[in-house]
Amino acid sequence: MQTYEIWDSEYRFMTIVWDNAPIGSGALCTLCLQQLGWKKSTVYNAIRKMCEKGLIQNENATVRVLVPREQVQREESDAFLRRTFSGSLPGFLNAFLSGRTLSEKEAEELKKLIDAHRKEG
Amino acid sequence: MAVLSFLERVTDCMSPAFLAVLNMSAAAAYAVIAVLLFRLLFRRLPAKYTLPLWAAVGFRLLCPVSIKSVFSLFNLGIFDMSPIAEGNGMAFIPYDVAMMREPKVYTGIAAVNDAFSGSLPVPDPAASVNPLQVWEVIFTLLWLFGMLAFALYGAVSFVKMKKRLSRAVPLARETGIFECDGIPSPFVWGIIRPRIYLPFRMDETGRRHVIAHERAHIEGGDTVIKPFAFLLLAVHWFDPFAWAAYFCLCSDMERRADERVFADMTKGERAEYGRSLLSLASPRHGALSPLGFGESSIARRIKNALSFQKPAKWLAELVILLAAVLLLALTTNAADKAAESEGMHGATAVPGGRIAYAFSECLYMTPLSSYHVPEEGTGELYIRAGSEFLIVDAATMETKKAFQDLSWDSIAFDEAWYEQNLFAEHSENGWSLFRGPDISRYENRSYTVLDGSHLLLRMDDETWYVKLGQHGGTHAGEPYCWSIYRLERAN
Numbered sequence A: 001m002q003t004y005e006i007w008d009s010e011y012r013f014m015t016i017v018w019d020n021a022p023i024g025s026g027a028l029c030t031l032c033l034q035q036l037g038w039k040k041s042t043v044y045n046a047i048r049k050m051c052e053k054g055l056i057q058n059e060n061a062t063v064r065v066l067v068p069r070e071q072v073q074r075e076e077s078d079a080f081l082r083r084t085f086s087g088s089l090p091g092f093l094n095a096f097l098s099g100r101t102l103s104e105k106e107a108e109e110l111k112k113l114i115d116a117h118r119k120e121g
Numbered sequence B: 001m002a003v004l005s006f007l008e009r010v011t012d013c014m015s016p017a018f019l020a021v022l023n024m025s026a027a028a029a030y031a032v033i034a035v036l037l038f039r040l041l042f043r044r045l046p047a048k049y050t051l052p053l054w055a056a057v058g059f060r061l062l063c064p065v066s067i068k069s070v071f072s073l074f075n076l077g078i079f080d081m082s083p084i085a086e087g088n089g090m091a092f093i094p095y096d097v098a099m100m101r102e103p104k105v106y107t108g109i110a111a112v113n114d115a116f117s118g119s120l121p122v123p124d125p126a127a128s129v130n131p132l133q134v135w136e137v138i139f140t141l142l143w144l145f146g147m148l149a150f151a152l153y154g155a156v157s158f159v160k161m162k163k164r165l166s167r168a169v170p171l172a173r174e175t176g177i178f179e180c181d182g183i184p185s186p187f188v189w190g191i192i193r194p195r196i197y198l199p200f201r202m203d204e205t206g207r208r209h210v211i212a213h214e215r216a217h218i219e220g221g222d223t224v225i226k227p228f229a230f231l232l233l234a235v236h237w238f239d240p241f242a243w244a245a246y247f248c249l250c251s252d253m254e255r256r257a258d259e260r261v262f263a264d265m266t267k268g269e270r271a272e273y274g275r276s277l278l279s280l281a282s283p284r285h286g287a288l289s290p291l292g293f294g295e296s297s298i299a300r301r302i303k304n305a306l307s308f309q310k311p312a313k314w315l316a317e318l319v320i321l322l323a324a325v326l327l328l329a330l331t332t333n334a335a336d337k338a339a340e341s342e343g344m345h346g347a348t349a350v351p352g353g354r355i356a357y358a359f360s361e362c363l364y365m366t367p368l369s370s371y372h373v374p375e376e377g378t379g380e381l382y383i384r385a386g387s388e389f390l391i392v393d394a395a396t397m398e399t400k401k402a403f404q405d406l407s408w409d410s411i412a413f414d415e416a417w418y419e420q421n422l423f424a425e426h427s428e429n430g431w432s433l434f435r436g437p438d439i440s441r442y443e444n445r446s447y448t449v450l451d452g453s454h455l456l457l458r459m460d461d462e463t464w465y466v467k468l469g470q471h472g473g474t475h476a477g478e479p480y481c482w483s484i485y486r487l488e489r490a491n
Helices: A008-020 A025-036 A040-052 A089-098 A104-120 B002-041 B051-062 B110-117 B131-166 B204-219 B222-235 B240-262 B267-280 B283-288 B297-307 B313-331 B415-422
Strands: A004-006 A056-059 A062-065 A072-074 B177-180 B187-189 B195-199 B355-365 B380-385 B388-393 B399-403 B445-451 B454-459 B462-470 B479-489
Touching (some): A008 A025, A008 A040, A008 A072, A008 B177, A025 A040, A025 A062, A104 B267, A104 B297, B002 B051, B002 B131, B002 B240, B002 B313, B051 B222, B051 B313, B131 B177, B131 B222, B187 B204, B204 B222, B204 B240, B240 B267, B240 B297, B267 B297, B355 B462, B415 B479
Parallel strands (some): A004 A072, B177 B195
Antiparallel strands (some): A056 A062, B187 B195, B355 B380, B355 B479, B380 B388, B388 B399, B445 B454, B454 B462, B462 B479
């Protein structure tokens, strides 16, 4: 069985599609606005992306499911570890300012420090 | 050529603005140093006590003028602000620096002025272009391009971020909190309606701590302060003090947000908070951070969480008081010095700096002279600037004569001194008939020596400029009054 990997936010979008398909793209926009707060353009972007991945199809303004929920996995998008700044200023500054430059050894020492305090507290 | 003339017009408009920004940077640098020292001194205290002081730096970076007060830092003995004060502003770099025959800049500390001024190119009167004018144009353009780069970078990342956040999804039942793909760490976004964005799949405790931390940012107004500080940084991008201030301000805001969260926590809960911080700072992928500050700030934050203590009440109150005084000291300009030392030229309270006088009236001209001062005056400006007194051609602003290293000591004199020294009777030469203007109606009289043949007299609230001649014959070398001009304040 082929499995598909998608991002968390896409999974949330797909949940709405699975629950309601087949559904008109206009109605899908309304649902997404209610449940996710997404704008129309965001919804159509998501539809296009899911079509490209072959999860759904959008014909005559109707969205149909091609791949069932069981075959889809949420991608391990642990963004903490990924640190995809890709030129974003807040992301860059955030990392810059928090100075996440812990070495393995440093982290270990801090862990010990915290554990010592937990026992005390 | 069209491009060149456009650039010329731009720099004509923007050079004064650039000089104003430079002067604001200079004033702010002192504030930055003072705040950093204060912060160092009270580093054991919660950040909320030192954070408000950054407002002084922001004020200096934003506003070129301020009121004068006796509380000002610049009243301290090490500062000599007299050449700098200009009205309510401070001109560390004179606005006409590119026009000066001997360009000078001031630091506020007399001993180091020359080190800075000495590095400036001196114009060569024979050359057609003053090198400093060229530098002014080049630096103004660089400054503008730097700001443009900041604006572009800001705009591009804003649009990118906006696009990325458009597919964020609300966290169940919590308002204003969203989960989003592709963000490296949790943050708050938005000024008017700030929202908290979290990466997906945080563990429950970590999420609780992060939300509390981000809410503390919103409550503390950090979402407004940070973009504002960033704007100021964009204008002062060339100023290392502004960068230092920006990063310290940001780290202080982080610390204050942390401290708001664990102010009411028990020791054990604070250790949990520290553990959340640690889990956010994965050691595996930290190398992307482009610049390190030695001990990483996350480690500092964790240690802060473990050792946090509320300060004693008396200490907190003392620090608040000190901070208030320092705020006042950093945001106000030096008070005018007492009239005795400063008011030599005219009784109007004169701010330290440059005072310009124009010819008002010729009170006396020796009959030996063939020169008559024309009705419209001498065409000269008389400028007091720091320890100098300059005579400047009013039309070309070229310095015709400069008296330097003046200490401005003023010595009181009476009518006898006046007669004796300026209008001495040497009947054997037949010059006894010369009589100076009557000074009996003036109550306060004092003089300042400019050099061997020039004096300034202060007669109540008038300023007289006196040229001396020298006797010949048996009294060779003794001075007598050649001419007296009454000066008036010029604008």
